[in-house]
Amino acid sequence: EAGVTQSPTHLIKTRGQQATLRCSPISGHTSVYWYQQALGLGLQFLLWYDEGEERNRGNFPPRFSGRQFPNYSSELNVNALELEDSALYLCASSLGSAGLQTQYFGPGTRLLVL
Amino acid sequence: QKEVEQNSGPLSVPEGAIASLNCTYSDRGSQSFFWYRQYSGKSPELIMFIYSNGDKEDGRFTAQLNKASQYVSLLIRDSQPSDSATYLCAAYGSSNTGKLIFGQGTTLQVKP
Numbered sequence: 001e002a003g004v005t006q007s008p009t010h011l012i013k014t015r016g017q018q019a020t021l022r023c024s025p026i027s028g029h030t031s032v033y034w035y036q037q038a039l040g041l042g043l044q045f046l047l048w049y050d051e052g053e054e055r056n057r058g059n060f061p062p063r064f065s066g067r068q069f070p071n072y073s074s075e076l077n078v079n080a081l082e083l084e085d086s087a088l089y090l091c092a093s094s095l096g097s098a099g100l101q102t103q104y105f106g107p108g109t110r111l112l113v114l
Numbered sequence: 115q116k117e118v119e120q121n122s123g124p125l126s127v128p129e130g131a132i133a134s135l136n137c138t139y140s141d142r143g144s145q146s147f148f149w150y151r152q153y154s155g156k157s158p159e160l161i162m163f164i165y166s167n168g169d170k171e172d173g174r175f176t177a178q179l180n181k182a183s184q185y186v187s188l189l190i191r192d193s194q195p196s197d198s199a200t201y202l203c204a205a206y207g208s209s210n211t212g213k214l215i216f217g218q219g220t221t222l223q224v225k226p
Contacts, residue, residue: 031212033212033213033214035214042202042216042217042218042219043158043202043204043214043216045212045213045214045215048211048212048213050212055211055212056211056212056213058213088157090157090158092214100145100146100165100206102148102160102163103148103160103214104160105150105157105158105159105160106157107156107157108156108157
């Protein structure tokens, strides 16, 4: 069974640009989650999508946004990039949205903002 | 007080020893707990989850949960150098937010 996939693996942008990160969940999983892991910091929750709807977002500014497509894949967009957005962005998926599902992580996209 | 707390380490154990990793949480309503292993530069990999008080064993790994003390632990028996990594404890809060709350992680070093 294929795991969570993310693309690209690395992304280099300059301040003010926009970044688009993509995620495909495990087959059969309908929930997708996004986390940010900045260097030396823990995983911070960004967004949760289920059945095409945004269910929750973490404490991040509105320039972090995303969507989930009918095939349950997801896209994270970061507008007006700032230097501190440099981080590993992790996507996870789970079966359904009933509270306590195990989240499985993809390999991540490493974003560098210059 | 952090919602999920771990000692950052490093925890150093000799090869073949038992490594004990600990985690406390503040939300008494938390019901499910997860241990992930993260190698440097890689993404978190699920090791175990535990929902009920007591012990849960899977191979060399044993997770322990004590809800009264709000304490979760992970024991690694017969530690190997390949177990050297950062171990992340995570929990869902009491409300259905989809958000896994992670501790800062404990770095484990297993010395040959």
